[in-house]
Amino acid sequence: MKALTNRSKIAVDKEYTFMERLYFPAIIKGMMITISHLLKKKATLRYPEVQKEFAPVYRGKHVLKRDEKGAENCTACGLCAVACPAEAITMTAAERKKGEEGKYREEKYAEVYEINMLRCIFCGLCEEACPKEAIFLTDEIVKTSYDRQDFVYGKDRLVEDMNKRIDITKRQKKY
Amino acid sequence: MESNNAEHTKIVEALNSRFASSIKEMGEPYGELTISVDSSNIKNIIAFLASEEMGFSYLTDLCGMHYDTTDELGVVYHIHNLYTNTRIRLKTRMPKAKPEIDSMVSLFRSANWQERETYDFYGIIFKGHPDLRRILNMDEMDYFPMRKEYALEDGTRTDKNDTMFGR
Amino acid sequence: MIESINDKISGENYNTINLGPTHPATHGIFQNVLTMDGEKIIRAESTVGYIHRAFEKIAERRPYNQITPLTDRLNYCSAPINNMGWEMTVEKLLGVQTPKRVDYMRVIIMELARIADHVICNSILAVDCGALTGFTYIFQQREKIYEIFEGICGARLTTNIGRIGGFERDFSDKTWKQIKDFLVDFPKAFREYEALVNRNRIFMDRTIGTGPMSPELALNYGFTGPNLRATGLDYDVRVMNPYSSYQDFDFTIPVGKQGDSYDRYMVRSAEMWNSISIIQQAMDKMPEGPYHADVPEFYLPPKEDVYTKMEALIYHFKIVMGESKVPIGEVYHSVEGANGELGFYLVSDGGRTPYRLHFRRPCFITYQAYAKMIEGSVLSDAIITMSSLNVIAGELDA
Amino acid sequence: MGVDNKVNIVAAPEGHSEPGFFATSLDKAVGLARKNSIWPLPFATSCCGIEFMATMASNYDMARFGAERLSFSPRQADLLMVMGTISKKMGPVVKQVYLQMAEPRWVIAVGACASSGGIFDTYSVLQGIDKVVPVDVYVPGCPPRPEQIIDGLMRIQDLIGNESLRRRNSPEYKALLASYGIE
Amino acid sequence: MELTELIFKGILVVIIFAITLVAALYSTFAERKISAVLQDRIGPNRAGPFGLLQPLADGVKMFMKEEIIPTSSSKWLFILAPCLAMITAGMSSAVMPWGGNLIIDGETYALQVADINIGILYILGITSVGIYGIMIGGWASDNKYSLLGAIRASSQMISYELAMGLSVIAVVMMTGDLSINEIVKGQPGGHWNVFYQPLGFIIFLICAFAETNRAPFDLPECETELIGGYHTEYSSMKLGFFLFAEYINMFVSCALVAAVYFGGYNMPFINSMGWSPNTVTIVGTACFFLKIAFGIFFFMWVRWTLPRFRYDQLMRLGWQILIPLSIINVILTGLGIIVFK
Incomplete structure (x- = not known):
């Protein structure tokens, strides 16, 4: 057929040269290549003894952030749930009572906040949707488990521990 | 229809001279020549376009549609002339009660599975198709899932609180 | 018995x-x-249909920005191409003009994805022929592409990279360095791989003449991409209908002769070399500028503004809730996916979700020729032909 | 070699040791052998299959756990790794493959789709393979990183190592299989 | 035969059998490790130090696995097949001369179980019986893939047996004896047959690959095409026997190549070191095993480098290239013998 453009270039050569006909030159060449890898440094990462450092923007397990005083940022606006393509997030909102100012930053808070980690596709849209800097994905991976029920992460596993704060400033940087 | 594209003008003229009665609407949204035609004459029109004279020898895409406002089904064809690099979109509509249209398999072999897929999704019968069966879904399925009235979810999902998403 | x-x-x-x-x-x-x-x-x-997942139906129920993660799972070997194809389709519908820098960044990502995809196809072809070692050599390079993607978007395979209008963030210095290193390392490893496989007579005997295709028949069967080019016809969407500033780059279209497995393999090989050169050109010519277009209706405002400015907060809510205004209309946009012309036919009725979104999946259309291609050949050839067609199940069944 | 020394070699099973003599319960020894010789059957249907390839390739090397011999014949496999979406059309096939496997057999659901259906809550997708076969370990992620797949494999190893030889004959196990309609 | 010799032979049989088994066992481990290092990986390293207990783990696991005999199979043949494969594989090492003579208390003991004067024919015969194991196994499974594997295996075996026999004939012509021990003795010091019979050696080596069903000739199993070929339906230790037989065959093939072409237990300068005869014998045996080990490494090296042939290409290679070449080799050898002797 007529060519469509003038940029085409034939990329194959199917004619065997005499040496190629003999099988052996190519075989010996190939074997030399493989044997040269015998002493090369192995590429293997010895997980779990050695852990690779993930990119700072890696989308792994979620965290519900607290502010500097330890109050939860989440106000249960539900944007993350709406933004979730897998519909993995559910929450119940509650009104903050008097005396709980140290626990919750805004007047509303999430009484129940659950992410179904088996449903989650780690797309990061919830993080983008959050207007309150509450939910972030971290560079931790979600652990495997034996039971399907184990994967519904409630607030006990999502809210960050004040003693082990997770640094998310790198995620927010837009370079 | 006025067009700045000389190729489009030529095609429109050629079609108008032959199939004036079958053409319902023409337009150029986003620079793509779009022609709505009568579904009963679609095979002749495409055969004419695919002939050597017009050179639209390539069926890029064939897909079904469900217009739920008028309760009509439709088939949309994208055909392509590779040498002039022109694309045409041909749209047809047919009543949902009698969704029948001619098959394109004799012109383009690539239409075979695409028509089966369209049948699978929308229940459009392609007359003259050699092997019109479901392709993606199970044979036992008794409805055409892409029609607007059918739900997306299968209802067996147990780990989701639907009230969150307003369903 | x-x-x-x-x-x-x-x-x-x-x-x-x-x-x-x-x-x-x-x-x-x-x-x-x-x-x-x-x-x-x-x-x-x-x-077919063993992993039919009803993409098109889901797409009718999801707002525009939630469809990007969906496209990841079409051709998962080269997810970024799908992501960007979709974003460009929406941009076309919205009439958004992206800055040159975004175009160039997209070209880099898409060509990296193309390499990643072809690496899988070519190395698996060798594996199916029985040579497993080349696969492990070349896969180490693929791992580097993953790292680049991870640094940009945070995921390895299903990237959800880019947003409508541009990128979610600019490439970091580390990413630039990774890409530069890749451009140095990959050719070395790839040359080694080619020396191991390309001219090995056993491999050539296995692949030459298996599953041949003439260009006329290929067109009739709806072939595109490397599979069509292997038959000798130089149809490439990047050249015929340039998108994302592909017209700025100088590259050839590798074609084959008979359209057999060896042709397909070699065309893919040559395309990888082309991709390397395109990435290099894009790096050299990379313009300065913003990393996203100015589309407040679709591109999320920066977080600081959301906290402080009312207007940004409103846009933020509108985008997330999917309430942004979309024009009524229909648009077809296609990109050169790793397996051929990946088309998006989008019909919008102005609602928050597409009225209809049809994916033109090259694998689906190509694969119907497979049964005809293997008739008359032997079982071994059937397997080689399948590998060399690079049919991706996710894209096939949608 | 610095890293080499850090490798966690499997500890010898608890037992009774005297010079030239080491006694341990059969359960433990067999468990130890089984867990270090897992032959997986990769049932890779989509994206997770590509990450599985990455796990098998040089950078993550699942061979370290003695699990690199893929056996595509279900008769020879110990571990069914279901990776990727399983549609309703595919469901019976998964079950048949499971039935063809020889005891003891384990199943690991890799990725969101196989575990729960993931993003595809649609009419055509099975909402988790635990609807057709019993699953031992779930690996979250879409797709999971190779680290997570290895993690899942190590969980399976723990499970195998602690399993009693008679578990497969126990009424509980039979009841579990019966709940899936498997005799 | 005297009683002491009988006891000695008995011990030798046990030792040889044990060595063969251990060698085969550790070949599986070597296969995994060598493939790993050639592919920039580490390979098994969890079971025992450096993963050395990996083969044991595999063995125990296979022993404890459920036996499945498909209902549609012919039960007895299904069970017979792996036994046959294993027995014939084990038998072939009987005529191999593992070393020279040991002199204990003035008595001379040959490190060979049976020095039968048609040793070469015996090995060729036994290996061709071994193929029945594969054929029967593939047929009895009542699985189409297995059947295809069995058919491939048998026709492959027939075509390569011929070329193999012809290439050995050239060596036999030079030695004038069919006994393997005589052939080994005919290559003292560095006068290995490989230098006199390079063409015959290459043909023999290629045929050895084909006979043992190793890549690039592993068509009967051929994972990507036939799943497991003839052993697709086999589980537990019956599968273990098949795999084991394959590795024993490889071990024996390497031993045969080493004995016929690389001088067996002969090494250059070994006799000029002034060692006692017993030391020479022991060092010679060690050398023989070193040669075998290298042979096994070579088999694996090739396997992890090359793609496999297609079935018809394999046949063409066998009938159209190797057999004519081996006939030419016989003629050349005959001419050489006439001219030089």
């Missing part, structure tokens, strides 16, 4: 054999019922 194995077709004793759906060489899951005369295939029939 022999009687139970054979069944009679038109008076002759032929075997039927099920190639798939869990056969090791079918990678994804395709079933082919083969009628065999000894090792020779008399007739083949393909069954």
Whole structure:
């Protein structure tokens, strides 16, 4: 057929040269290549003894952030749930009572906040949707488990521990 | 229809001279020549376009549609002339009660599975198709899932609180 | 017992054999019922749909920005191309002009994705021929592409990279360095791989002449991409309908001669070299500028503004809730996916979700020729042909 | 070699040791052998299959756990790794493959789709393979990183190592299989 | 035969059998490790130090696995097949001369179980019986893939047996004896047959690959095409026997190549070191095993480098290239013998 453009270039050569006909030159060449890898440094990462450092923007397990005083940022606006393509997030909102100012930053808070980690596709849209800097994905991976029920992460596993704060400033940087 | 594209003008003229009665609407949204035609004459029109004279020898895409406002089904064809690099979109509509249209398999072999897929999704019968069966879904399925009235979810999902998403 | 194995077709004793759906060489899951005369295939029939996931139906129920993660899972070997194809489709519908820098960044990502995809196809072709070692060499390079993606968007395979209007963030210095390193490392490893496989007579004997295709027939069957180019016809969406500033780059279109497995393999090889050169050109010419277009209706405002400015907060809510205004209309946009022309036919009725979104999946259209291609050949050839067509199940069944 | 020394070699099973003599319960020894010789059957249907390839390739090397010999024949496999979406059309095939496997057999659901259906809550997708076969370990992620797949494999190893030889004959196990309609 | 010799032979049989088994066992481990290092990986390293207990783990696991005999199979043949494969594989090492003579208390003991004067024919014969194991196994499974594997295996075996026999004939012509021990003795010091019979050696080596069903000739199993070929339906230790037989065959093939072409237990300068005869014998045996080990490494090296042939290409290679070449080799050898002797 007529060519469509003038940029085409034939990329194959199917004619065997005499040496190629003999099988052996190519075989010996190939074997030399493989044997040269015998002493090369192995590429293997010895997980779990050695852990690779993930990119700072890696989308792994979620965290519900607290502010500097330890109050939860989440106000249960539900944007993350709406933004979730897998519909993995559910929450119940509650009104903050008097005396709980140290626990919750805004007047509303999430009484129940659950992410179904088996449903989650780690797309990061919830993080983008959050207007309150509450939910972030971290560079931790979600652990495997034996039971399907184990994967519904409630607030006990999502809210960050004040003693082990997770640094998310790198995620927010837009370079 | 006025067009700045000389190729489009030529095609429109050629079609108008032959199939004036079958053409319902023409337009150029986003620079793509779009022609709505009568579904009963679609095979002749495409055969004419695919002939050597017009050179639209390539069926890029064939897909079904469900217009739920008028309760009509439709088939949309994208055909392509590779040498002039022109694309045409041909749209047809047919009543949902009698969704029948001619098959394109004799012109383009690539239409075979695409028509089966369209049948699978929308229940459009392609007359003259050699092997019109479901392709993606199970044979036992008794409805055409892409029609607007059918739900997306299968209802067996147990780990989701639907009230969150307003369903 | 022999009687139970054979069944009679038109008076002759032929075997039927099920190639798939869990056969090791079918990678994804395709079933082919083969009628065999000894090792020779008399007739083949393909069954697909084993991972039909109803993409098009989901797309009718999701707002525009939530469809990007969906496209990841079409051709998962080269997810970024799908992501960007979709974003460009929406941009076309919205009439958004992206800055040059975004175009160039997209070109880099898409060409990296193309390399990642072709690496899988070519190395798996060798694996199916029985040579496993080359696969491990070249896969180490693929791992580097993953790292680059991870640094940009945070995921390895299903990237959800880019947003409508541009990128979610600019490339970091580390990413630039990774890409530069990749451009140095990959050619070395790839040359080694090619030395191991390309001119090995056993490999050539296996692939030359298997599953040949003429350009006329290929067009009739709807081939695009490397599979069409292997037959000798130089159709490439990047050249015919340039998108994302592909017209700025200088590259050739590698074509084959007979459209057999070796042609497909070599065309993919040559395309990888082309991709390397395109990435290099894009790096050299990279313009300065913003990393996203100015589309407040679709591109999320920066977080600081959301906290402080009312207008930004409103846009933020509108985008997340999917309430942004979308024009009514229909648009078809196609990109050169790793396996061929990946098209998006989008019909909008102005609502928060697409009224209809149809994916033109090259694998689906190409694969229907497979049964015809293997008829008359032997079982081994059928497997090589399948590998060299690079049919991705996710894209096939949608 | 610095890293080499850090490798966690499997500890010898608890037992009774005297010079030239080491006694341990059969359960433990067999468990130890089984867990270090897992032959997986990769049932890779989509994206997770590509990450599985990455796990098998040089950078993550699942061979370290003695699990690199893929056996595509279900008769020879110990571990069914279901990776990727399983549609309703595919469901019976998964079950048949499971039935063809020889005891003891384990199943690991890799990725969101196989575990729960993931993003594809649609009419055509099975909402988790635990609807057709019993699953031992779930690996979250879409797709999971190779680290997570290895993690899942190590969980399976723990499970195998602690399993009693008679578990497969126990009424509980039979009841579990019966709940899936498997005799 | 005297009683002491009988006891000695008995011990030797046990030792040889044990060595063969251990060698085969550790070949599986070597295969995994060598493939790993050639592919920039580490390979098994969890089971025992450096993963050395990996083969044991595999063995125990296979022993404890459920036995499945498909209902549609012919039960007895299904069970017979792996036994046959294993027995014939084990038998072939009987005529191999593992070393020279040991002199204990003035008595001379040959490190060979049976020095039968048609040793070469015996090995060729036994290996061709071994193929029945594969054929029967493939047929009895009542699985189409297995059947295809069995057919491939048998026709492959027939075509390569011929070329193999012809290439050995050239060596036999030079030695004038069919006994393997005589052939080994005919290559003292560095006068290995490989230098006199390079063409015959290459043909023999290629045929050895084909006979043992190793890549690039592993068509009967051929994972990507036939799943497991003849052993697709086999589980537990019956599969273990098949795999084991394959590795024993490889070990024996390497031993045969080493004995016929690389001088067996002969090494250059070994006799000029002034060692006692017993030391020479022991060092010679060690050398023989070193040669075998290298042979096994070579088999694996090739396997992890090359793609495999297609069935018809394999046949063409066998009938159209190797057999004519081996006939030419016989003629050349005959001419050489006439001219030089």
